[in-house]
Amino acid sequence: MLKNIIVTMKVTPKPEEIRFDPVTKTVDRSKATNEINPADKNALELALQLKERYGGKVILLSMGPPFWDQFLKMGIAMGADDAVLISDRALGGSDAFVTSKVLAAAIKKIGDYSLIITGEESEDGSTGQVPPGIAEWLGLPVVTYVSQVVDVAGDSIIVRRTIKGGYEVVKVKMPAVLSVELGVNTPRFPDFERLQWAQSEFKLTVWGIKDLGLTENEVGFKGSLTAVTELRELRPRERMRQFIEGSPEEIAKELVKRLGLK
Amino acid sequence: MSEWRGISVFIEQDNGELERASLEILTRASELGKKFNEEVLGILLGHELDNLIREVSRYGADKLVVVEHPDLRHYNSDAYTETMAYIINKYRPRYLLLPATRNSRDLAGRLAVKFRTCLSAHVIMVDIDEKDRKLVTAVPGFGGNIVATVVCTNGKPEMATVSPGTYEARPSDKEAVVIKESVPEDIIKSRRIELIEKKVSPMPDLSRAEKVVVAGLGTGGDLELVKEFANLIGAAVGVTRPLADMGIVPRDYQIGTTGVSLRAKTVFVFGASGAPHFIYGIRDCGTIVAVNTDREAPIFENCDYCIVADLFDILKALIKELRGEVHA
């Protein structure tokens, strides 16, 4: 029987809708649709499946602005039992080092956990550093790039992890941190009735940094160990964009000729 | 305590298989070492490494620190983190660079918190600031569309994971002095993770292929004609993310931000829409040909030859054309 299964979740803007302002050199996310970070949905799905097989309570944990509560409620509607949002002005500008520290502090406060399950990386920053970072703050083992849970046996969990050219199966003592590979399962849809309940009655827990025993100097820009000094757009280089028309045979002839494929 | 000095590079191997990106990073480190007068230190963990030692010591390191132990043969997050921490404490390198691969990112994320130090992820440029000697890196974000210049503001060693293919590996005439280190047994034995099974097959190195044929979801996962065409022109086959998600081919064949970046001279893209995450992986390629039934697909903004057609029709015609030439 598992205890708490804590799933970390982030909300990210769709990358194709991000605009870059070359004059102010800033990223404009205002027009981009926000979504639950895709890999975090896979993490939640894996957690829900684990709960169905081995029990436990699935708790969502997120660090972000207040409006993220609607996304956490989607997670509740998918089947999570509870949700905690860490929201504090002081957190703006936090790098992966600070993020993992804050999440680890919240995980400690939630307590009584068997597993911390995260997505392999976020769609926007995609550092992939937060999961091993959380593990290190908590003194827990971590298995990254998990594609499948094979079994839970006593105080250990056996998982399959993607590696170069294949996979490995490892057994790790719980509590442990698992980071789940993007796309390894099909996240279930939110349940409509549960969503209505989540939106009208469910109360999520909101904590500030003081609730976690952290000070302003330890978080945000001040607590970060890296700094962004400049942003620029990486435009894919200009391409010819020449349309070749005709029947498939004519197109094939043309391509073979132009590219010297003979 | 002595000062933090030198540039160290984690040389990744798994079961005797060297991660080539380590040599690329070592080559870059030796350039920076020369320029800033810093010693370059390779760090290699594993077991029965004689062949690897011989190879790695030719890529510009001044010293190659080697830890050999049967329990280090395979990557183990716990054993590797503790062993690396021991070596870092002993040698106190100012900089630590690692390849941005799954295993090294796992290791780097833990070491950064352990040492309370900065870490830049999957960088596409690594440099040292002329004035204050801080580590400066370029970090792509938001699907690779935007690049941030990131500096380390605190902590040692200053760390970065470097994207494979960012630099070219070049042997040098200098040969590294090999130093064999042993670490206390309990460091390696206190691990909480046990390997039960491992299955790997050798992978083509797509990042070095001259020609690549990419199959997108438009193929529906049917790669027969794609493979036949690729064979005829001597090209490697790659896929977009959904095909790897479906398990049609291993993840190592996936092109893009969460896959491989190509350097090919010629790339064919069949049935991919051209999402930023994918385009990122073909940005440095020569000529790009795309086939898609949808004239409005974004892939057509990022290719040289645009073909609005059914991909299977074009593949059949290409195969026929190439075969025809042979028999003529």
Ligand SMILES: Cc1cc2nc3c(=O)[nH]c(=O)nc-3n(C[C@H](O)[C@H](O)[C@H](O)COP(=O)(O)OP(=O)(O)OC[C@H]3O[C@@H](n4cnc5c(N)ncnc54)[C@H](O)[C@@H]3O)c2cc1C
């Ligand atoms: C964090 C994150 C990381 C990601 N990393 C990557 C990555 O590394 N690599 C990657 O590829 N993706 C990545 N993705 C996914 C990416 O955003 C896109 O979803 C993906 O690239 C789409 O793949 P596709 O173009 O094959 O499929 P689709 O977008 O479904 O496009 C299929 C195309 O095929 C065309 N088509 C259909 N039938 C035919 C036909 N018979 N003939 C010709 N054309 C046809 C359609 O018009 C369509 O344009 C990532 C996503 C996230 C969230």
